[in-house]
Amino acid sequence: MNRRLFKERTILFTLYGFTVCGCLVLAVILATVFMKGAPAISGAFLFEESRNFGLEGGIFYQIAGTLILMMGAALVCLPVALGSVLFQTEFLHSPQVKKIFRLLIYSLNAVPTIIFGLIGYLFFGVFLEAGVSWVTGVLILAVMILPTLHVSIHEAVESIPKHYREAGLALGLSPGQQMRAVILPQSLHGIVTGTLLGLARAAGETAAIMFTATAFSGVRLPQSWTEPVTTLQTHILLLAQEAANPEALTNAWGAGLVLMTIVFVLITVTLWIRSGLEMEAQR
């Protein structure tokens, strides 16, 4: 084997090494959470209320709280993201303005989430007087996942073949009718995958909701607009601070397993939808 080939093989080997390590990280995380969390999972754990500062009982209301915040955020965000994309694609024609628009959305995506919490509290908690409540949390998360939905929907709308639109115009459809009859149905996959990814992102967020939407105990399901919720994320945070107590840790891992399951199901479904379409496109 000559020198060049040897060098070539060594580098290739190293690259494979790096890649395997990268994928291995995922496996390690999944395995750890699963192995440490599985002992905590039981019917009681999933459906009971938490007691004694999370050391006993279950995480039922925590799961509910996470779901409430996730779903609420997606519900609030979807119309805004959809409308915003449609405005951009149907009514804006200057490339510079479109560029600026994209820049603004991408910038929003990069904002550290704790800042959403800080300013969100000011706007929704103080200004709208919702206080530390699930509504504040929902609104903050809705703003936070806006770029996620926006990008996905935008890509989908942009990929609609031109002749579909031209057909609509030829039939004399108004922009509103065009949207309803042509664009929305054709971009459905982008809307759904964007929403699923947004849900996953909202489920994983702790910093933005920890001091704006949650409480430690005494909360079941919120019974008014201004009550806080308890979530899986903040529950894990609380339990993590008792790292020396094995009971607390086991419950923390268990809650983590549930949270990861929710997030991963959402992402896997998204990947499945996307791969189904990519295979379609390759035919």
Next chain:
Amino acid sequence: MNLKQKFSEKGPAFWWTGFAALISSGTIFILFISLVIESIPVFKAQGISFLWGTDWFAGEAYGALPMIFGSLMVTGIAVVMVLPFALGSAILTSEFLSGRLRLMVKAAMELLAGVPGIIYGLMGIALLTVWVRDVFGLIDGNTLFTAGFLLAVMILPTVMTLSEDALRSVPGEFRDTALSLGLTRMEMVFKVVVPQALPGLAGAVFLGVGRAMGETIAVMLVIGGIDRIPQPWFNLFAAGQSIPSKIGREAAEALGFDVQWSALIALGLVLFVMVMTLTSAGNILLRKAR
């Protein structure tokens, strides 16, 4: 057609979607302006010394330097640690892997990117801090290094997928020409493709850095929480404090309590400016690459 006529012809679709567009594009301005306005009290009370003061004691003094230092330090550690892995996998995936394997790696990265921050925090506080302490023989595992390590893992998917996109967008002619000149595959990749993709790669790194700087919860649990610059400054194994970690720890206490709240918001403003600068630079580089 004058402006008034133009607007009066617009149907309801225009106004509704326009309103939505206004919200989504205006949010970032609202964030920035709010940060500035709410920071004013602390700057009024302390002037610009806020930025280089090293003493932070609620109710008395507010100095941001240790937090700024901490943020830069853990981010730096994260970037140095992630670079070989992210770039290595990106190169392998874009240049050497078949379609199916490529999709699998990309799927793995997408899943990794979805792992919630609190899970990293839990793994950090329960496992990583003990591991770091034992492996490096430290007295305690809550250090800047530990936080940097966690961040490296967190930004791996971001840096890897963006780098991979940058590499793939290098036109095929470059590769064909290089191979026809007799370069081996590896030489082609490293001497031709990578240099061509450099702006995109840099952009990917910048975006990863932006993400690392903004992470709160994982860092908060393992960094040690000491508002001090380590002695000596390059001691990675000392405890420290990052900006989001500080805000996370004190926000609940300071909710609405003027100067302290303003100081936390001012910290947020500094973070915002740093992250936005890096991200914008990153986006510009990425677009140049396309």
Next chain:
Amino acid sequence: MPRRSSIKSILGLALILLGVVGTVQIGLVGVTSALAQDSTVIRVAGSTTVLPIVSRAAERFQARNSSVKITVNAGGSGVGIHGAGTRRLDIGFASREITPQENNRYASLTTTVIGRDAVACVVSSEIFHSGVRSLSKQQIGDIYLGKITNWQQVGGPDRTIIVVDKETHRGTRHVFMQYLFGKSNARAPGARLVTGSNNEEQAKIAQSDSAIGMLSIAWINDDVVGIGIREGRQVIEPTLKNVRNGRFPIARNLNLLTAGKPKGRVKQFVDYLLSEEGQKIVESSGYIPIHSPHAVSKVAGSHSK
């Protein structure tokens, strides 16, 4: 491979499902809120030392008064005081007294004492078992100032001292620093780690084998041991007995804070905490009730795990 039309129908269904579930959920909240018109919500938060008492009392109080809902949060004494002062909270709880600044800021703050507690200087069990059973005020102070850095210097093994400090607004820290240095806002340059709640501090000291920290005596356990305070020739152990008879020097009141005197439902809850049943909860949580008729000889509290 799924065909395009079947993907579309799945997607359409998925979207409708999401929409339905989401709306139903939000709707449920709206409905339950309409039904719950008569219920009062009492918001309480504050010191993690007082938290166990209030949390347990809240559970029992709510069981008896179904129209009352009490949401409990931690956060620390600072959160409790500022929350009560700004009326964000109905009751704030603190493990320290209000500072003069806080008093100036929130003129109407009213304090109700519901118990007593002590702050012990605690060390990792390995340090305790290797001979460090007590330290003087001077020594502890020097450790926190960074003047003493190795356990060897105070009769222990040759190991660096991991000094665990607390967030500056925590009641435990105020009281501890007041004792060590005469001012509650003293800086601790020798600190290696900063923790928040009593739980976090307990966990960090237990995880280490050479740590020192400050902890409510109710959190002392086998891994986190309270050392005696040496004053002159005497050594005062951190026991409930020494707190009751006033010998232990680092003791504090456990306070409830309200904006103005408690009224209505809030007053009912405060009264419950002051009642015999409420005071039993104080005692079983490891603290001292405000009227303590009998001495207790055990050292450890109810957070020994």
